[in-house]
Amino acid sequence: MILLTKVGKRYHDRPQPTLSEVDLRVPAGQFLFLTGPSGAGKTTLLRMLFAAESPTNGSVRVGGADLGRLKPSQLPLLRRKVGVIFQDFKLVGAKSVFENVALALRVAGGRGPDLVSRVEEVVAQVGLNGAAQARADTLSGGEQQRVAIARALVGRPPLLLADEPTGNLDPGTALEVMRLLVQAHAQGATVLVATHDPKLLGLVRGARVVRLAEGHLHEERP
Numbered sequence: 001m002i003l004l005t006k007v008g009k010r011y012h013d014r015p016q017p018t019l020s021e022v023d024l025r026v027p028a029g030q031f032l033f034l035t036g037p038s039g040a041g042k043t044t045l046l047r048m049l050f051a052a053e054s055p056t057n058g059s060v061r062v063g064g065a066d067l068g069r070l071k072p073s074q075l076p077l078l079r080r081k082v083g084v085i086f087q088d089f090k091l092v093g094a095k096s097v098f099e100n101v102a103l104a105l106r107v108a109g110g111r112g113p114d115l116v117s118r119v120e121e122v123v124a125q126v127g128l129n130g131a132a133q134a135r136a137d138t139l140s141g142g143e144q145q146r147v148a149i150a151r152a153l154v155g156r157p158p159l160l161l162a163d164e165p166t167g168n169l170d171p172g173t174a175l176e177v178m179r180l181l182v183q184a185h186a187q188g189a190t191v192l193v194a195t196h197d198p199k200l201l202g203l204v205r206g207a208r209v210v211r212l213a214e215g216h217l218h219e220e221r222p
Contacts, residue, residue, distance in 0.1 A: 001158070007060060017056075023217070026190060033195060035198070097123060141168050145166075160190065
């Protein structure tokens with residue numbers, strides 16, 4: 001599903017590389033925690049997986065596709081196969097919960113009763129069916145995170161990326177968010193969660209843990 005080979009990333013305004021000679025293989029169906037301190041490069045690595053960022057050197061492959069060789073016209077197709085949950089949600093505040101979730105399907109060409117049915121299904125799945133017509137900017141942080149998860153799940157992507165999905169949430173809401181990610185994994189998705197919170201690592205039985213520090217990736221042993 002994911003294959004990184006000798007991946008490096010250097011920014012001109014930083015003396016040290018953010019990533020250095022990173023190798024990572026994530027088979028389809030795996031649940032993986034990418035951990036490490038804030039600023040270690042976890043977000044950079046995740047952004048490479050949906051071609052929002054390019055490596056300085058090395059190759060990034062997702063689902064068999066070499067992202068460095070994709071044409072701009074091919075990126076929308078790639079991104080339909082990758083659900084992304086951003087730390088800052090990236091919702092359209094003036095639009096309703098339903099509209100925010102539906103947007104992901106409309107971009108992919110979805111229309112009509114099938115779109116409505118699927119959006120209603122996933123909004124209910126994240127526990128927001130009673131708030132489907134509420135504006136996103138009237139919701140609590142935990143509710144907004146659920147909307148972000150619903151938007152990532154609605155297209156049934158085989159790969160789900162979550163960048164610090166519990167970083168701004170209270171412990172109870174964080175547990176609920178993790179339950180939703182585990183549920184998506186149980187339904188067949190490959191899930192990669194970037195977090196600097198060590199408390200999350202024991203919440204998913206059988207999850208793999210890799211640590212990013214000083215530009216290098218290290219496998220954590222149970």
